[in-house]
Amino acid sequence: MTDTTADTQAHRPAWRGLIGFNLLTAILLGIGGFYLGAWIGGKLAVGHDYLIGTDQNDVGIFMGFLFGSIGWLAGLGFFNYPLQRLVGRAPLSAAAEEDMYVVPTTVAQHEGGIGRYFRLTTDHKVVGIQYFFGVGIFFFIGGLNAMLIRTELLTPHEKAWPAGQYISLVGLHGTMMIMMTSAFILGPFGNYLVPLMIGARRLAFPRIEAFTFWLVPLAGLVLLSAIAWNGFPTGWTGYAPLADEARAGMDAYIFAFILIAISLTLVGINLLTTILTMRAPGLTWGRLPIFVWGVLATSFLAALAAPVLVATMLMGLMDRAANTSYFIASGGGSPYLYENLFWFFGHPEVYILALPGFGIVLEILPVFARKPLWGYRLAVAGMLGVAFLSFLVWQHHLFVSGMNASLRPFYMLTTELISIPTGFIFLNAMGTLWRGRIRYTVPMLFALAFFFNFLIGGLSGIFLSDVPSDVTTHGSYFVMAHFHYTIMGGLVFAFFAATYYWLPKMTGVTLNETLGKIHFWLMFVFFNLTFFPLFAAGFLDMPRRVSTYAPWLQPLNDFVSASAYVLGFSMLIFIGNLIWSLVFVRQAAAENPWVSRGLEWQVPTPVPVHNFERIPVITAGPYEYGVPNAQPVADFGAGGLAVAGK
Amino acid sequence: MEAARSRAPRHGLGILWIWIVLSAIAIPLVVFVLGPHLPPGKMSSESTDQTNANIVMTALLTPIILIVLVYFVYSLIVFRAHGDTVEDGEPIRGHGPTQLLWIALTSVIVLSLAVWGSYTLVQSAKGAGGGQGPSPAFKPTGSKAALPIQVIGQQWNWTFRFPTYHAFETRELEIPVHRLVAFHVTSLDVTHSFWAYELGVKADAVPGVDNVAYVTPRKLGRFMVRCAELCGLWHGHMAVHGRVVSDSAFQAWAAKEQVLNRQIIPYLGPYQRVYVPEPKHRAG
Numbered sequence: 029m030t031d032t033t034a035d036t037q038a039h040r041p042a043w044r045g046l047i048g049f050n051l052l053t054a055i056l057l058g059i060g061g062f063y064l065g066a067w068i069g070g071k072l073a074v075g076h077d078y079l080i081g082t083d084q085n086d087v088g089i090f091m092g093f094l095f096g097s098i099g100w101l102a103g104l105g106f107f108n109y110p111l112q113r114l115v116g117r118a119p120l121s122a123a124a125e126e127d128m129y130v131v132p133t134t135v136a137q138h139e140g141g142i143g144r145y146f147r148l149t150t151d152h153k154v155v156g157i158q159y160f161f162g163v164g165i166f167f168f169i170g171g172l173n174a175m176l177i178r179t180e181l182l183t184p185h186e187k188a189w190p191a192g193q194y195i196s197l198v199g200l201h202g203t204m205m206i207m208m209t210s211a212f213i214l215g216p217f218g219n220y221l222v223p224l225m226i227g228a229r230r231l232a233f234p235r236i237e238a239f240t241f242w243l244v245p246l247a248g249l250v251l252l253s254a255i256a257w258n259g260f261p262t263g264w265t266g267y268a269p270l271a272d273e274a275r276a277g278m279d280a281y282i283f284a285f286i287l288i289a290i291s292l293t294l295v296g297i298n299l300l301t302t303i304l305t306m307r308a309p310g311l312t313w314g315r316l317p318i319f320v321w322g323v324l325a326t327s328f329l330a331a332l333a334a335p336v337l338v339a340t341m342l343m344g345l346m347d348r349a350a351n352t353s354y355f356i357a358s359g360g361g362s363p364y365l366y367e368n369l370f371w372f373f374g375h376p377e378v379y380i381l382a383l384p385g386f387g388i389v390l391e392i393l394p395v396f397a398r399k400p401l402w403g404y405r406l407a408v409a410g411m412l413g414v415a416f417l418s419f420l421v422w423q424h425h426l427f428v429s430g431m432n433a434s435l436r437p438f439y440m441l442t443t444e445l446i447s448i449p450t451g452f453i454f455l456n457a458m459g460t461l462w463r464g465r466i467r468y469t470v471p472m473l474f475a476l477a478f479f480f481n482f483l484i485g486g487l488s489g490i491f492l493s494d495v496p497s498d499v500t501t502h503g504s505y506f507v508m509a510h511f512h513y514t515i516m517g518g519l520v521f522a523f524f525a526a527t528y529y530w531l532p533k534m535t536g537v538t539l540n541e542t543l544g545k546i547h548f549w550l551m552f553v554f555f556n557l558t559f560f561p562l563f564a565a566g567f568l569d570m571p572r573r574v575s576t577y578a579p580w581l582q583p584l585n586d587f588v589s590a591s592a593y594v595l596g597f598s599m600l601i602f603i604g605n606l607i608w609s610l611v612f613v614r615q616a617a618a619e620n621p622w623v624s625r626g627l628e629w630q631v632p633t634p635v636p637v638h639n640f641e642r643i644p645v646i647t648a649g650p651y652e653y654g655v656p657n658a659q660p661v662a663d664f665g666a667g668g669l670a671v672a673g674k
Numbered sequence: 675m676e677a678a679r680s681r682a683p684r685h686g687l688g689i690l691w692i693w694i695v696l697s698a699i700a701i702p703l704v705v706f707v708l709g710p711h712l713p714p715g716k717m718s719s720e721s722t723d724q725t726n727a728n729i730v731m732t733a734l735l736t737p738i739i740l741i742v743l744v745y746f747v748y749s750l751i752v753f754r755a756h757g758d759t760v761e762d763g764e765p766i767r768g769h770g771p772t773q774l775l776w777i778a779l780t781s782v783i784v785l786s787l788a789v790w791g792s793y794t795l796v797q798s799a800k801g802a803g804g805g806q807g808p809s810p811a812f813k814p815t816g817s818k819a820a821l822p823i824q825v826i827g828q829q830w831n832w833t834f835r836f837p838t839y840h841a842f843e844t845r846e847l848e849i850p851v852h853r854l855v856a857f858h859v860t861s862l863d864v865t866h867s868f869w870a871y872e873l874g875v876k877a878d879a880v881p882g883v884d885n886v887a888y889v890t891p892r893k894l895g896r897f898m899v900r901c902a903e904l905c906g907l908w909h910g911h912m913a914v915h916g917r918v919v920s921d922s923a924f925q926a927w928a929a930k931e932q933v934l935n936r937q938i939i940p941y942l943g944p945y946q947r948v949y950v951p952e953p954k955h956r957a958g
Contacts, residue, residue: 195909262904459772
């Protein structure tokens with residue numbers, strides 16, 4: 029069946045791609061669904077606005093978002109197969125179903141072309157690229173918000189933006205970044221690379237995989253719709269009493285976070301199942317690439333932590349739309365409940381951001397030091413240790429909240445314990461560099477910068493974990509500098525390391541190395557010049573999220589803003605490099621440009637639709653550099669398992 | 675061969691020596707040059723404890739940062755590849771004793787930090803100026819005789835009430851020196867955070883919660899009060915100056931404020947540990 033459709037569609041003119049289920053219909057049905065839902069909600073809750081004393085109808089807005097989301101998914105064709113089954117179409121045979129997963133559902137993908145990136149597809153390689161650009165666009169918008177924030181902070185008084193607009197920018201920047209960077213690595217690289225690295229042809233649940241991606245741009249658009257109601261005043265944490273009195277932008281925040289949390293949970297379950305059950309024969313736990321271990325630990329966190337966020341946000345939604353009072357003190361609820369639930373998700377969340385970065389840098393270091401990964405088991409223990417401990421530390425965000433004050437020594441201990449497994453990762457890196465043959469390629473530079481940034485970010489966390497010191501630094505710019513060092517300096521640098529390292533395999537195109545190095549040095553230097561002074565700003569009593577500050581801090585803030593602009597400019601160099609290399613030059617990448625032993629580098633470029641002609645048998649670990657008589661990493665030949673029908 | 679063998683330990687020794695020399699230079703600099711400038715200063719017992727904590731931790735973290743940086747810089751220079759050919763290094767997969775030593779060292783450092791932090795919090799600093807909720811577990815000695823001051827956060831102002839002085843209310847904060855003060859922090863609307871920077875006090879103002887933080891001022895002078903928890907539009911404007919004054923000056927000020935308050939006290943409502951107003955309507 030797939031063969032014939034491929035034949036007929038090979039002759040379709042390009043404009044035919046616009047017809048059918050794709051991003052365009054998704055947007056149209058999404059907008060239509062929003063207005064339909066808002067109308068129904070308005071009818072359902074007539075007088076509701078009077079009831080809770082506001083000038084807006086939250087029921088209508090939530091119904092709008094719900095119907096809009098259903099419209100979006102219908103527009104993409106998510107309901108086609110279930111509906112066809114409902115009206116009596118015969119189920120696919122087992123073989124056809126297997127083929128459908130590997131090849132595609134709604135549109136035959138053999139035709140290739142750019143159109144497949146704007147459709148529902150179950151090919152993990154297409155989803156990976158979709159994630160890369162989808163998340164990248166929202167990361168760019170979040171970065172622009174940061175530039176606007178720094179513009180306001182050029183002066184100690186409100187000047188560039190009105191106070192309300194400034195606070196919206198802060199909220200949008202934080203929320204956009206946290207939402208989008210949750211899937212910053214799991215999305216593009218987890219989806220694309222995990223099957224290639226474990227010798228599989230697909231993820232465990234390909235339709236869920238497509239679903240998780242398409243929720244991400246939807247969540248981004250819902251969040252951006254908050255601008256239509258002048259944003260929301262709560263920052264990314266959305267603390268409850270403030271969130272309850274905020275206007276409808278808050279509804280967008282709540283709904284977007286629900287969508288992202290559902291997506292994150294499903295990503296976690298999908299990757300977890302894939303890694304646990306679909307490894308190629310011979311791929312023992314001791315041979316698993318360290319990046320896959322990082323993804324495994326992260327997926328574990330995502331699957332366990334993100335559902336808590338869904339519950340929290342649903343309670344917030346009820347408080348706003350149904351007049352409950354989970355978080356409202358005067359109604360018998362407690363703002364502490366929100367803080368507890370939010371940070372029970374929120375702290376594992378920051379390790380959802382950090383752990384894949386550990387995996388990436390430890391994956392890249394052995395390749396460019398030409399040595400086996402030093403202390404492989406320690407690295408695995410480090411990641412799993414961080415993942416486990418991250419569930420036990422959340423109240424260190426609440427040291428001065430007055431909640432469970434006598435438990436503070438416990439949370440101080442657990443928080444400081446996390447630095448032990450994190451220290452393992454540093455020891456792995458140091459051991460791997462020892463007596464290596466280090467090559468300074470662009471991915472290696474980013475990976476090394478990761479360790480510098482994370483060293484500062486991690487050790488500044490020690491101040492925050494110590495209660496007496498945290499009394500000064502809590503809620504100040506010190507915290508802000510700390511988590512930008514770990515998330516931007518850690519995760520984002522790891523993301524760029526991964527981008528420069530794997531994009532040649534993912535796109536088949538080489539990125540320009542000179543531009544890459546300029547990008548690296550500008551980003552590294554000005555990242556540090558931007559965020560290091562902010563530790564001092566925090567020490568000098570500048571609270572977070574303010575648009576006005578003490579006038580004598582102006583020189584410091586101006587310096588930071590100027591550095592931030594150059595940091596922003598370095599991103600433009602990257603985007604320029606991406607467009608220049610992908611669209612104009614298109615220099616074909618070698619199959620294995622880094623001479624890596626990783627399994628993902630042993631398949632052809634571009635990666636064939638089925639990944640592997642036969643499922644390979646793994647014969648050796650991926651880091652056997654310099655080992656005398658090392659086996660090739662896998663046997664792709666007759667020893668491999670042939671797949672039915674191929 | 676001889677040369678190769680004698681070179682092997684030299685890398686390690688070289689790194690060690692560079693580290694020792696740099697640490698010997700950097701630690702005194704950190705303690706004696708940077709240390710006195712570390713926040714939040716020495717205006718109260720609590721802020722002195724916090725400043726000392728910051729100095730100790732900065733001094734402790736300096737050699738840790740240095741060993742990692744020295745190791746990385748040394749390795750990146752010495753072990754760099756020469757030429758364009760890709761050549762493999764030695765296949766060293768790990769070294770048990772080094773790993774054990776690393777685990778032991780980091781564990782010792784981390785555990786002693788936690789023990790020391792808990793000791794300062796519980797025993798020496800007695801809560802360290804942080805908010806401890808309605809029934810504080812770590813009380814400074816003489817906490818029963820502490821001067822209670824209620825701090826009320828609301829969008830976007832701080833007000834202060836003195837229950838032992840007929841509950842007068844003011845928007846200025848003056849506290850007597852050398853006397854234990856118990857701040858009872860609460861909020862009328864959303865969550866704020868009462869941050870008296872120089873005093874080393876920070877306590878969230880949560881609606882429906884009486885959050886207690888203790889402080890003993892030791893020096894006369896002005897201090898800054900800010901809001902450290904995002905509370906909406908004018909979060910950055912919730913800043914007022916407070917003053918630490920002598921006991922006699924405080925009594926005089928309190929008497930003056932009571933006189934000023936006499937006319938509005940009937941309309942203020944009785945002093946309560948928490949106030950639970952109706953949920954605020956959404957801003958139009």
